Amino acid sequence: MDALIAEFPRFVSGFLGTLRLCLFAAIGALVLGTLLAAFRVSPVPPLRWVGTSWVTVFRNSPLVVVLFLFAFGLPQVGVVFPTFGGNSFFWPGVAGLAAYTAAFVCEAVRSGINSVPAGQAEAARAVGLTFQQTLGSVVLPQALRTVVPPLGSVMIAMIKNSAIVGAFGVTGELFSVDGALTAAGYSALSSLGGVALAYLAITIPAGIGLGVLERKIEVKR
Amino acid sequence: MTEAPMIRMVSVDKHFGELHVLRDINLEVTAGQVVVVLGPSGSGKSTLCRTINRLEPIDSGTIEIDGQRLPEEGKGLAGLRADVGMVFQSFNLFAHKTILENVTLGPIKVRRTPKAEAEKAGIGLLERVGIADQRDKYPAQLSGGQQQRAAIARALAMKPKVMLFDEPTSALDPEMVNEVLDVMTTLAKEGMTMLVVTHEMGFARRAANRVVFMSDGEIVEDAEPEAFFTAPRSDRAKDFLGKILTH
């Protein structure tokens, strides 16, 4: 653990870097995943098709392949990401992680939607609500209770997966701290031990926060 | 020229896979009429009811509400559904909303009524069905009879042209049936156009202008309540009435 103590500021900045990466990716994954879930239950066949294809492709591909695709494949077809603080891998990394995680978010949200009795959506449509209003005002709020626990697991998995983004070139996040420290002469064990602890410092509080959130939703109604 | 009927179904057919649930349905309900639909289980009563606001699409034929053909899925259909109130056997109140919120959701979201105005009207409707004191509770905290009255108030809040009822009292304990039927009888007297699937003969006799008897997806008889109950013409209706009257 000597690396953790001696190089504490590096760990702090790596910790913050991972938080930042995960924050952007989480927002992207939650928004996109919910949208995809709405697509998958929509009455419009082409939208359903988009949702299903997305989930099939991203859930069944290795994350590393997805990330390489976003970082190297997309620029070849003209999709150029801006740099972030001089790092050209940050936004491709965020986008790849978000696109990949969105597939899992979609499935969690969709199973939540399916847990709401069909009569609820039917009553909403009978009142004259549109598909979007039915989903937004009646179905999703009720799906939330069943969606939070699996969504939490998806988010914690995403935080861990963010290390892979660091491994292939996003500097300034936690996993890249290990490479820097090993290069500076610290033993792999001591620097990796510090990195592992720092990840736990994100994922364990995230898990606790999730438990609080679950209980909060439970008492409502 | 006579006015268009409030509900008009012409040669409506519908299948569920192999099953022919609605066979050449022709039905007209003029404004202010109350029609009770009767028939054995599985005869297609619920399906008939649900095709009228297109919760179930049909295979062929036409359905018009107040002279307007049912639009395809989308904004137009939502607009038409707003004019057709529906009351379900299992109430289907929005479980995450209070009784008052249940009643105001449609007016606020669909009719764009300002919240304060929608609440005022909603409380008025809840008073009419006798549950204004329950307005801040959630559906699960109410008795079945109260929930169904709230569901009627929710439908009325849209100021519908027609009300559809699919066995509104079948899920209720016997002592709560009348409180719901009373609300429906009053509504009928006030001139609401109603299509009611029910086996409550008292209600049919008291409030209905016509009784429609369905069997195997067909409309077999369409008669005045007294005539139907005392002298059914078809064997299928005689058989059916024999069964429900002995129970």
Ligand SMILES: Nc1ncnc2c1ncn2[C@@H]1O[C@H](COP(=O)(O)OP(=O)(O)OP(=O)(O)O)[C@@H](O)[C@H]1O
């Ligand atoms: N979504 C569906 N998919 C397949 N078959 C269905 C569906 N809904 C209804 N059916 C079948 O269609 C037939 C007519 O059903 P419907 O619910 O309209 O009958 P009903 O007259 O309302 O009966 P009940 O008195 O039991 O409510 C039944 O045989 C039923 O099993």
Ligand SMILES: [Mg+2]
């Ligand atoms: Mg039925």
